[in-house]
Amino acid sequence: MDFSSKLLENAVQEIAQLPGIGKRTALRLALHLLKQPVDHTQSLSNALTTLREGVIFCENCHNLSDATTCEICASPKRNKSLICVVEDIRDVMAIENTGQYNGLYHVLGGIISPMDGIGPQDLTIQSLVEKVKNNKVNELIFALSATMEADTTNFYMYKLLAPYEIKTSTIARGIPVGDELEYTDEVTLGRSILARIPFEVSISKS
Amino acid sequence: MDFSSKLLENAVQEIAQLPGIGKRTALRLALHLLKQPVDHTQSLSNALTTLREGVIFCENCHNLSDATTCEICASPKRNKSLICVVEDIRDVMAIENTGQYNGLYHVLGGIISPMDGIGPQDLTIQSLVEKVKNNKVNELIFALSATMEADTTNFYMYKLLAPYEIKTSTIARGIPVGDELEYTDEVTLGRSILARIPFEVSISKS
Numbered sequence: 001m002d003f004s005s006k007l008l009e010n011a012v013q014e015i016a017q018l019p020g021i022g023k024r025t026a027l028r029l030a031l032h033l034l035k036q037p038v039d040h041t042q043s044l045s046n047a048l049t050t051l052r053e054g055v056i057f058c059e060n061c062h063n064l065s066d067a068t069t070c071e072i073c074a075s076p077k078r079n080k081s082l083i084c085v086v087e088d089i090r091d092v093m094a095i096e097n098t099g100q101y102n103g104l105y106h107v108l109g110g111i112i113s114p115m116d117g118i119g120p121q122d123l124t125i126q127s128l129v130e131k132v133k134n135n136k137v138n139e140l141i142f143a144l145s146a147t148m149e150a151d152t153t154n155f156y157m158y159k160l161l162a163p164y165e166i167k168t169s170t171i172a173r174g175i176p177v178g179d180e181l182e183y184t185d186e187v188t189l190g191r192s193i194l195a196r197i198p199f200e201v202s203i204s205k206s
Numbered sequence: 207m208d209f210s211s212k213l214l215e216n217a218v219q220e221i222a223q224l225p226g227i228g229k230r231t232a233l234r235l236a237l238h239l240l241k242q243p244v245d246h247t248q249s250l251s252n253a254l255t256t257l258r259e260g261v262i263f264c265e266n267c268h269n270l271s272d273a274t275t276c277e278i279c280a281s282p283k284r285n286k287s288l289i290c291v292v293e294d295i296r297d298v299m300a301i302e303n304t305g306q307y308n309g310l311y312h313v314l315g316g317i318i319s320p321m322d323g324i325g326p327q328d329l330t331i332q333s334l335v336e337k338v339k340n341n342k343v344n345e346l347i348f349a350l351s352a353t354m355e356a357d358t359t360n361f362y363m364y365k366l367l368a369p370y371e372i373k374t375s376t377i378a379r380g381i382p383v384g385d386e387l388e389y390t391d392e393v394t395l396g397r398s399i400l401a402r403i404p405f406e407v408s409i410s411k412s
Binding site: 054 | 235
């Protein structure tokens, strides 16, 4: 592209480095900012800088936080002996939005994926083992995605934690609420039959 | 969404104000920045601020520019008596990329669109009339999109400039190069028949 302004060219190049944003979209965003009052751009760029410089990780659960201990870990209302292991902060937000969980979290920071060069040492698995070792935990819930890599990660953690005789569970796989049986893939349907639950339990939970 | 960090929440809200970016995408972008080195975020936010504060409009053609006269208007190689009227800076870039045009531009800053509350007084039409009045122009090319609003704008400018006996033209509407006749809509096809050109001319231009 042939820009008439070096400043514009520079801004477009910077914006286009963000994931999923190409040069055309970057140009559209830059021109949008130019149409807005100056303080829009200033507050956007301030928010980005303060975010990057201010945010730290909770030293307990590795969730993003403004303080050394995040709001969830610091809350007295939470059941501190129940830990839900998730891949990243977006999963914490998804589970928090359900309003169905009152334990703590442990954010792995990714899942084991040899294809992407991510091994167990790149995740916070060791810190999870320490927590279990120090008898702080009654039950661990593995709440990773339903993918091959996530299953591998689950199994790795399960093996690592086996000596400590801790209760581990994984979130249920089955037919999503609202879905029709006929359009569900056979693996999910098969699992949902194998992992069937007593009808009384299912109505008490809904 | 329930954020564990106020800084993150603030950044996501700011990013989500950009057009076409929702809260989920904003969160993805913010988390991406957090994974990158600090200076990535700094150079992005610097680029945005310097763009917004530094960019001005060329006082001749109203194109975006780093100086009071843009590179195109300042270039001695350009034919200054030929002016191409376009809607916005993206159209300037599109035409420049063809490498087929060596005149100047006049950026309207939009098109007449009563639905969006944009009238002739919101555009740079008056400044175009001034240029024509001062006998600086031999030919005007109307290079707006092929929409109803653009046609209205073309006609408005044509009427306004009629007293000055200037040569005006509009870019050709027709079948895009590479398209098949059978899939072309009937309005375009009809126009391309009415506006047929001598075969000798067509081969000399390709």
